[in-house]
Amino acid sequence: MNELYLLATGPLLWASFAVFVGGSLFRLLELFLLARRRERFLFTYLSLRYSLRSIGHWIVPFATANWRRHPVLTVVTFAFHLSLLITPVFLLAHVVLWDEAWNVSWPALPDAWAIVLSLIVIGGCVFFFVRRRVTPEVAYVTSASDYVILGLTAAPFVTGVIAYYQWFDVRLFTLLHVVSGEALLVAVPFTRIRHMLFAPLTRAYMGSEFGAVRHARDW
Amino acid sequence: MPETKPKGAHPAVDEGIERGIAGLTEERIRKVIRRVLSGETGARLKAYVDTCIHCGLCSEACHFFLSRDRDPAYSPVGKVKQTLWEMLRRDGRVGPEFIKQARIVASTHCNLCKRCAMYCPFGIDVAYLMLVVRRICHLLGVTPLYIQDTAHSHAATLNQMWVKDDEWIDTLMWQEEEARGEIPDLRIPLEKEGADILYSVIGPEPKFQAQLIYQAAVILHVAGVDWTMPATPGWDNSDMAMFTGDNEIMGRLKRAHFETAARLRVNRIVMGECGHAFRSVYDVGNRWLGWSMPPIPIVHAIDFYHELLEEGRIRVARLFEEPVTLHDPCNVVRGGGLHEKARAVVRRTCAHFIEMEPNREHNYCCCAGGGVINCGPPYKKHRVESNRVKAEQIAAAKLKGAKIVITPCHNCHSGIEDIIHHYDLGVETRFLGDILYQVMEKP
Numbered sequence: 001m002n003e004l005y006l007l008a009t010g011p012l013l014w015a016s017f018a019v020f021v022g023g024s025l026f027r028l029l030e031l032f033l034l035a036r037r038r039e040r041f042l043f044t045y046l047s048l049r050y051s052l053r054s055i056g057h058w059i060v061p062f063a064t065a066n067w068r069r070h071p072v073l074t075v076v077t078f079a080f081h082l083s084l085l086i087t088p089v090f091l092l093a094h095v096v097l098w099d100e101a102w103n104v105s106w107p108a109l110p111d112a113w114a115i116v117l118s119l120i121v122i123g124g125c126v127f128f129f130v131r132r133r134v135t136p137e138v139a140y141v142t143s144a145s146d147y148v149i150l151g152l153t154a155a156p157f158v159t160g161v162i163a164y165y166q167w168f169d170v171r172l173f174t175l176l177h178v179v180s181g182e183a184l185l186v187a188v189p190f191t192r193i194r195h196m197l198f199a200p201l202t203r204a205y206m207g208s209e210f211g212a213v214r215h216a217r218d219w
Numbered sequence: 220m221p222e223t224k225p226k227g228a229h230p231a232v233d234e235g236i237e238r239g240i241a242g243l244t245e246e247r248i249r250k251v252i253r254r255v256l257s258g259e260t261g262a263r264l265k266a267y268v269d270t271c272i273h274c275g276l277c278s279e280a281c282h283f284f285l286s287r288d289r290d291p292a293y294s295p296v297g298k299v300k301q302t303l304w305e306m307l308r309r310d311g312r313v314g315p316e317f318i319k320q321a322r323i324v325a326s327t328h329c330n331l332c333k334r335c336a337m338y339c340p341f342g343i344d345v346a347y348l349m350l351v352v353r354r355i356c357h358l359l360g361v362t363p364l365y366i367q368d369t370a371h372s373h374a375a376t377l378n379q380m381w382v383k384d385d386e387w388i389d390t391l392m393w394q395e396e397e398a399r400g401e402i403p404d405l406r407i408p409l410e411k412e413g414a415d416i417l418y419s420v421i422g423p424e425p426k427f428q429a430q431l432i433y434q435a436a437v438i439l440h441v442a443g444v445d446w447t448m449p450a451t452p453g454w455d456n457s458d459m460a461m462f463t464g465d466n467e468i469m470g471r472l473k474r475a476h477f478e479t480a481a482r483l484r485v486n487r488i489v490m491g492e493c494g495h496a497f498r499s500v501y502d503v504g505n506r507w508l509g510w511s512m513p514p515i516p517i518v519h520a521i522d523f524y525h526e527l528l529e530e531g532r533i534r535v536a537r538l539f540e541e542p543v544t545l546h547d548p549c550n551v552v553r554g555g556g557l558h559e560k561a562r563a564v565v566r567r568t569c570a571h572f573i574e575m576e577p578n579r580e581h582n583y584c585c586c587a588g589g590g591v592i593n594c595g596p597p598y599k600k601h602r603v604e605s606n607r608v609k610a611e612q613i614a615a616a617k618l619k620g621a622k623i624v625i626t627p628c629h630n631c632h633s634g635i636e637d638i639i640h641h642y643d644l645g646v647e648t649r650f651l652g653d654i655l656y657q658v659m660e661k662p
Contacts, residue, residue, distance in 0.1 A: 031262050038261030044511045058340055065581060066276055066338040073276075137284070138275040140291030141300050146273050198270040199341045205263075206342025213502070213512075215556025216580045218337050 001171055008178045016182035023189030024197055031198070047208040054207020055200055057219035064219035073131070080124030083117040084153065088181070090114070093164075115164065118157045125154035145191065152187050155180035224301075224320070225292035225328065233597045235364030236322055240315035243359060248318060251358045252311035260351055267343045268307065271296065277345065280338035282583045283328055286607035293605070295335040295345040298324050302352045322361050325352035326462075327598045328605070331589035332549040337580060346589075350464065357464030365595025369459040372422070374468050377475050378455035379422030388450050390425040394433045398440075402662060405440045407432070410483065411447035416518075417485040418446050419476065421457035421493045421629055434656040435491060438524075441661055442532040446489070453479030456490050458499035462590025466507055473504030480515045488513075492520045492650050494550030494628035495588055502554055519551050521627050524655055525560040528567050535568055536660040542571035543654070544613070544621035546635060547582035548628035561627060564651055568658050573621045575612050583609050585626070587634025602634070603641040610642035617646055627651040 035042050057063045067074040088094060092108040099105040109117070129150055132142045159177035163170055187193055210218035256264070278284045278294035291297045302321040306313060313321075331346035339345075356362060362370070372381045382390075388409065395407040408414065418439065424431050439446050448454060453475040460468035477500075480488050490496060497519050505513045518526075527533040545565055551557045558579040565572050575582065586606035591598065613624060613635070624639070626632045626648050635648050 031266060034265060035262035039263060041506065041511065042262065054342065058342075066279070066340070069279060070276070135275060136289065137278040137291040137294045137297065138273065140294070141273045141275060141296050143273070192269060192272055195270045195272050195341065198266050202266050202270050203340075203342040206336055206344060210337075210553075214554055216553050216558075218342060218580075 001175065005171070005175050005178070008175055008182070012179070012182055016185045020185035020188055023186075024194075027189045027194055027197055031201070042205060045208050045213060046205065047212045050208045050211025051204035052207075053211055054218050055203050058203055066219075076124055076127050079120050080127075083120040083124070087114055087117045087121065087157070091160075111164070115161065118161050121157045122154055122161070125150050125157075149187070149191055149193055152180070152184050152191070152193070156184055225324070226287065226290050233323075233363050233594075235362050235367050236319055239322075239356075239359065239361030240319050243315040243318065243361070245312065245314055248313060248315070248359060249311035252306050252313070252355055255351065255355045255358065256307070256311070259354065263344070263347060264351060267348060268303070270341050271299075271343055272341075274340070277335040277339045277343070280335040282330075282332075282334075282586060282608050283605045286605050286609075293328060295329070295339075298329055299345060299348050303348050306352075306355070318356060318359055318361050321352055322356040322363070325349045325356065326363055326366070327591055327594050327601065329589060330549070330584045330586055330591050331462075332584035333553050334549070334581070334584065337553070353462070353464035354466065355464070362463050363594040363597070365597075366459055366463055366590050366593040369422075369593055370463045370465050370468060373455075373458070373460050373472055374465075377452035377472060379457045379459055380426040382422055382425050382455075384452065387425055387454060390429055391432065391448060394429050394436060398433050398436050402437060402440060405436060407436050408447045409450045412482075413484050414447035415445040415486050416447070417480045417483055417488045418448055418490075419454055419456040419480075419488055419496075420491045421496050422455045423457075423629065424491060431491060431650070431652065434652050435520075437656060437661065438527070438533065438652065438659065441659060442527045444527075444532075447483055447485065449479045449483060451479060456488075456496040456500055457493065458496060458504060459590055459593055461499050461503050462495070462593065469499065469504055470507045473500060473508055476500065477505075477508075477514055485515070487516045487518055489518045489523045490520060492627045492629065492632075492652055494548040494554070495590070495630055498550040498554050502550075519555060519557060521551060521557045521561045521564060521651060524564045524651060528564060533655065534660040535658050537658060538570040539568055539623075539654050539658050540570055541622045542573055542620045543569045543623040543625050543649075544573045544575050544616035545578075546575065546585065546624055546626045546628075546631055547579055548626065548631045549582075549584050549588060551628065552582065553580050561651070564655070565625060568651075568654050569625075571620065573616050573619045575616045577612075583612055585609065585628075585631040585634035585638070587630040587637070588628075592630055592634055592637075599637065603637050606634075606638055607642075609635070610638050610644060613639070613644055613646060614642070617644060622646055624648045625651055625654065 061074050061078045062068050090109040091114045092111060095105055095108040132138050132146060156177055159173050159180055162168060163173040163177050206218055210216050275294060275296060277296050281295050283293040287293050301324050329349045331349060333346045335345050336342055369379045372379055391407045398405045418435060456476055458469055458472050460472060501513055501517050543565060545561060547558050586602050591602055624635055624646055626635050627650060632648055639646055
């Protein structure tokens with residue numbers, strides 16, 4: 001177990017960060033080069049002002065007609081994504097690890113908050129899972145990969161909460177937490193979790209088209 | 220994972236499609252799909268397919284989905300799943316029956332209205348994806364018969380309706396003669412080099428709506444506009460090839476149109492009340508030819524009427540009395556932002572204006588656009604049944620008193636007329652030009 005833990009927190013950790021950062025950059029570069037080679041005109045239409053106008057509306061809850069149509073989904077979506085991004089960065093245990101390894105630190109969340117945020121992420125995954133099962137238009141387009149993504153996202157939070165409360169075998173769950181977190185990072189460039197990389201770009205392009213060419217709102 | 224097909228989708232007896240698939244082999248299908256996906260598409264397709272998180276939030280944007288009792292096969296993403304996702308997943312290994320179904324979905328279950336792009340959190344352009352599917356089907360020779368006929372007409376005559384060169388000139392002279400009964404010194408100037416404006420129309424106007432040319436001539440004459448129409452092919456601004464996937468013909472048409480305007484050395488092209496033609500000259504065709512924006516400024520009729528009224532070149536003698544409501548055509552509203560100008564024209568010409576809900580960019584499509592109505596009678600029942608929400612929208616405006624639906628777009632006009640008849644709504648449609656012609660001061 002110890003060897004496994006050392007492996008997971010040593011070489012695997014390095015590898016997962018490298019794949020996450022390198023893979024994400026590669027995906028973005030690949031898309032950029034593809035656009036340059038085949039659809040250079042896309043850059044002609046990109047407008048910073050209208051990109052920001054569009055992104056600005058869509059990253060604010062209830063600022064678009066469709067967010068207002070789905071109040072529950074909107075609240076869950078925003079709470080889920082914010083918690084998903086905030087928790088791993090500001091969790092005290094993680095900040096301590098950064099401090100020990102690199103001598104860098106930043107303010108950390110109180111543990112109670114981190115637990116609440118983690119539960120929000122897990123709850124969000126459950127919500128999305130149920131929505132995929134019961135909403136016909138979502139079920140129709142759901143594939144196995146959608147459940148895999150949900151599982152990958154929930155895993156580090158579920159194992160993290162279990163390890164924090166030292167339920168079951170704490171060493172096992174700490175190990176599972178580390179490995180599942182690494183799996184999630186690695187999955188970003190290789191699954192549709194890469195919407196975290198591409199969504200701002202597609203939104204920016206549509207915002208630019210609507211703003212600069214079509215003179216219409218896109219929210 | 221439900222794998223249902225769209226409910227209520229007719230077993231289309233469409234000779235164009237049946238004959239098209241009869242000669243297909245899996246090998247050819249695969250070759251064409253690969254050619255389009257690897258040769259004609261790029262970052263947009265990749266980003267749209269990779270980014271879509273399958274959330275279904277586009278569904279409620281779609282009038283098909285809403286009108287067909289929320290059948291998931293009619294949601295925008297559901298249509299992508301039935302077509303492009305499968306082609307990608309199976310790396311082009313699909314059969315003729317699949318191509319038939321894909322053609323029907325892409326060409327008759329989607330109006331390319333782009334409302335869903337406003338409802339997708341990522342701004343995924345499903346209309347673009349449906350055009351990619353249409354492109355593949357076109358290259359495979361699988362196209363609904365009626366719209367293929369109009370595309371053939373475009374290819375042979377450079378207009379949509381098989382109007383012959385002499386018939387075009389004859390129709391203009393006929394309308395000039397008619398209009399001179401009302402305004403004796405009116406002319407429809409032909410081939411006037413150096414005129415300020417080229418006035419262009421769609422093929423159906425000379426074919427069976429010649430009175431619209433009459434009305435436009437009266438408006439242009441009274442406003443003192445220095446205008447002309449061409450006596451050569453290139454007068455038609457419409458474009459069904461754009462909707463079949465025949466981009467090459469689309470490019471030829473737009474080139475002929477712009478070159479005709481350039482030959483006559485006009486400053487601007489003013490076009491009649493057509494939405495898809497506006498899309499083709501302002502958005503799609505010009506880009507295909509390599510112009511980021513149209514090489515000669517394009518002014519849609521709504522914009523032009525607005526300008527004439529604002530500048531006082533047309534004055535209103537008496538307001539239109541019957542209460543009106545306004546349909547926002549997708550191609551000039553989500554495609555050109557003319558919604559406020561359309562309202563300004565309505566308010567200047569009509570005494571009672573009642574808004575439809577939702578309106579402006581959020582208005583529901585007429586379900587005729589995107590070439591759907593042009594796919595002809597085999598799809599008509601499906602088309603009108605797929606826009607119950609539009610009927611409900613119009614009925615709600617009628618309850619508030621509206622008697623006239625102003626539809627400043629040819630496709631919308633016909634589509635909404637079909638809806639009014641099918642649902643027995645008891646209102647009438649008018650073009651904005653009909654109203655303006657009726658209420659303006661004439662000499």
